[in-house]
Each structure stands twice: as C-alpha cells, then as structure tokens.
Amino acid sequence: MAVENVAERSEPSIDELEHEGDVAADFIEGLLDIADIDGDLNLDVRQGRAYVSVESEDSSLSVLTDPDTVQALQEITRLAVQSKTGAFSRLILDVGGSRDARRRQLEKLVDAAVAKLDEGASQASLPSMSSYERKLVHDIVADRNLVSESYGEGADRHTVIRRR
Numbered sequence: 001m002a003v004e005n006v007a008e009r010s011e012p013s014i015d016e017l018e019h020e021g022d023v024a025a026d027f028i029e030g031l032l033d034i035a036d037i038d039g040d041l042n043l044d045v046r047q048g049r050a051y052v053s054v055e056s057e058d059s060s061l062s063v064l065t066d067p068d069t070v071q072a073l074q075e076i077t078r079l080a081v082q083s084k085t086g087a088f089s090r091l092i093l094d095v096g097g098s099r100d101a102r103r104r105q106l107e108k109l110v111d112a113a114v115a116k117l118d119e120g121a122s123q124a125s126l127p128s129m130s131s132y133e134r135k136l137v138h139d140i141v142a143d144r145n146l147v148s149e150s151y152g153e154g155a156d157r158h159t160v161i162r163r164r
Contacts, residue, residue: 061096
C-alpha cells in the first residue's frame with residue numbers, strides 16, 4: 001500500500017470543496033430518507049474544508065447529535081465522498097448544532113485547564129479526543145495566548161496546555 005505524504009497533497013480549490021459538499025449532501029440526504037428523519041442541509045466552505053450541516057426545526061435529529069454518532073456519520077460520509085470523487089476528504093459534518101455545542105464543551109475544558117495553570121501547575125492535560133476536537137482545542141488555546149501540543153497515539157492522543 002502506498003503512503004501519501006500529506007505535505008505533497010495540494011489544497012483543493014473552492015470548486016472542488018463545493019463539489020465535495022454536494023456529494024456529501026446527496027449521501028446524507030439518502031441516509032436521512034432511509035431513517036425517515038427530516039433535515040435541511042446547508043453547505044459551506046470553511047478553513048479549506050467542505051462543511052455540511054444538517055438542521056431541523058423539530059427534534060427528529062436528536063437521535064443523531066451524540067458526538068460519537070456525529071463522528072461516525074462524518075467518517076462514513078467522508079468514505080462515500082472519497083469513493084465518488086477519488087480524492088481524500090476532510091469534510092466536517094455538523095448535525096443539529098452538535099459541533100457548536102461540542103466547541104462550547106471544549107472551551108469549558110480549556111477554562112478548567114487554565115484554572116490549573118493559574119493555581120501554579122506547569123501544564124494541564126486534556127482527555128483524549130478526535131483530531132478535529134484537538135484542532136478546535138489548539139485554536140481555543142492560541143486565542144488565549146497559551147501553547148498546546150498533542151501527545152500519544154491513536155485513541156490515546158490528547159492535548160497538553162502550557163503558558164508561553
């Protein structure tokens with residue numbers, strides 16, 4: 001099996017990302033139809049990624065908003081997109097605002113870690129999380145003028161926060 005060097009992969013164009021979003025939306029629409037769940041799909045391009053959100057005015061999406069479920073749906077959607085386009089996908093899927101809710105939870109985790117630093121700890125470790133969540137944490141930490149690094153492998157990969 002050939003290993004692709006991430007540094008050699010070129011960034012997709014806006015048109016390619018929009019196409020990726022369209023393919024993902026078609027796939028998700030099919031899943032929602034099978035599950036008999038109503039949802040409105042919105043497509044966007046954010047920070048070099050296709051971003052697909054599913055929203056509903058009723059509570060029908062609540063069965064899909066658990067973070068593990070959203071992550072699983074995102075992964076199978078990425079695989080469907082890759083199968084259709086032949087290109088690696090980094091799309092982000094949001095179901096019922098779950099990504100915004102998770103960001104707020106991560107901000108609280110960072111707040112608790114900062115409190116430990118304020119109490120004199122030299123560093124504070126956060127629990128293991130997905131690469132997307134670690135990226136959010138790195139962004140939150142940078143906004144607070146702190147430093148973060150990821151450590152560990154696979155499911156044990158976690159983030160450590162320090163002062164500059």
